[in-house]
Amino acid sequence: MKAVIYRAFGAAKDVLSVEEIATPAPGPGEVLVRVAFSGVNPSDVKARAGSRPGVTKPPFPEIAPHSDGAGVIEAVGAGVDPARVGERVWLWNGQWQRALGTCAEFIALPEAQAVRLPEAVSLEVGAVLGIPGLTAAQCVFGGGDVAGKTVLISGGAGTVGHLAVQLASWGGATVIATGSPKDFDKMRKAGAAQVLDYHSENLAADILAANGGTPVDAAVEVEFGTNIAVLAEVMAPNGRVAIYGSAKDMAPTIPFGPILFKALTLDVVLIYILPEAERAAAIAQLHGALDEGALEVPVGQVFAPEDAAKAHEAVEAGGRDGAVLIAF
Template sequence: MRIISYESFGNASDVLHLSEQELPSPQAGEVCVELAYSGVNPSDVKARAGSRPGVTTPPFPRIVPHSDGAGIISAVGPGVDTARIGERVWIWNGQWQRAFGTAASHIVLPAEQAVTLPDKVSFETGAILGIPGLTAAHTVFGGGEIAGQTVVIHGGAGTVGYLAIQLAKWGGATVIATAHGAGVTRCEAAGADVVLDYKADDLSDQILAANNGNLIPRIIEVEFGQNIATDTAVIAPNGTIAAYGSALNMTPTLPFYPLLFKAVTLDIVLIYLLGKAERIHAIDRLHDALADGALKCPVQDVFDLKDTALAHETVEAGGRAGAILIDVTA
């Protein structure tokens, strides 16, 4: 099998290398997936660069990166129904707490982490459903149904935000998104009812005005530390801030008293650790939206496996208008 791997942290072009290794056999409860595409996420890039707080050395001697991917089950281990051989699947947590992820021609992993890919859904879309798709679905629907509510989605032009806008609209919510520059048009294309500039000095006032002066019951947050003051001002009593990122301010100061007297729920989302029931619910929401034709997963660039370093650099550059994928067959 062909793999991309690294043994030390560093720049993508310095540490990522293409090589061959023997294809492992699936053990009890496992499947082997012949991959078509691998998805590259910011978390994969940060892990390879060694930029996660407190992590100074790679957790394994050799790491094949990436948690997301899609392909076909080519073999199964003991205890797994042989009828799954030939099944189209998408992958979640491919490299979470494991050495070998999806930047390879094949991956062996627990059978439950290879989810049946619905008919007519492409492998390209399947490779986006893991981290971005599940994060969007859980942040939108993790507190229950949202029909008739107003949802604020900060950073709606990002991959998670773009998917969240579509899911929230499909779920019957009014969507207020924030973006800047070209991201405004992207949010509008996703279906947002209102798009506001996140750099506006009076953003909280604009959010409330867009909601007829009413407070917001659910906020989906990509920059928790940066936006906590705005979110505190506009969140409704018993509302939820579902935060999945805070890159610009990793040590925010919380205005506890105003949050307390609104009884706000802070839902800090790390999709890798989603409980089984919550994950199944998010998967079902994604599949239902796809079946209804309500969810599109744009792809900006597809790189050959040998060019994985370029894919990482593209993610690091930011400002993307779609997902970055690796064609692991090329």
């Protein structure tokens, strides 16, 4: 089968190559999926670049990257219902602690990691539901029902943030989203009741004013280190901050006093190790929103396998208007 492979850390153009490797066979409890689209996420490009803390060499001799994808089940292993053959599925954790991810014509993985795709949902959209979709769902709903609450979402125009705005709005929350002024219309269209410039020097005051002068109940945070002081000021007592990133400041100073006396919950979301019950709930929430037409999943660019390096570079460059995929 055709696969995109790397054997060493480095720049995408230096280490990624398209090769012919053996097609895997599904083991007991596994399915073999013919991949239609492989999703490229920031975590994938960081893993390929070797920028994860404490990781000095690739964990396997050769790696086909990417955890997200979508396709059709081609074959099943022992113990799997043969009726699943031909099923359209989306994939999660394709390359988590595994050598061969979704950036290949085929992938064999446990059948639970191949989720039946709702009938009306395209394979392109399916390839975005893994890391971005599940992260957004867990961030929004991981603390319980959000109906009637105010949810603050930072980076509301990014892939996860954009999905989170839509999911929170669908869940009955009033959404305040922060982002660049050029993305205000996008965030409003997604369901944000108020949109704010995240570069404002008075962001905390802006957030409180946008909520009628009262603190917010919950937050979804992409840059925890940068925004922790603002969060400490604007969160309501017993509020929950769902944190899925802090790239600009990986060793933040935390104002513990305000957090302590508000008894805030700092909930770090790492979707790769989400417990089974919570993952099942997040999948159900994503499918529910999709079934009701409440979730738009934009795809920005689609690349051929031979252009995988360009796909990685597009993700590294940031400022994407939608997900980046590789088509097989």
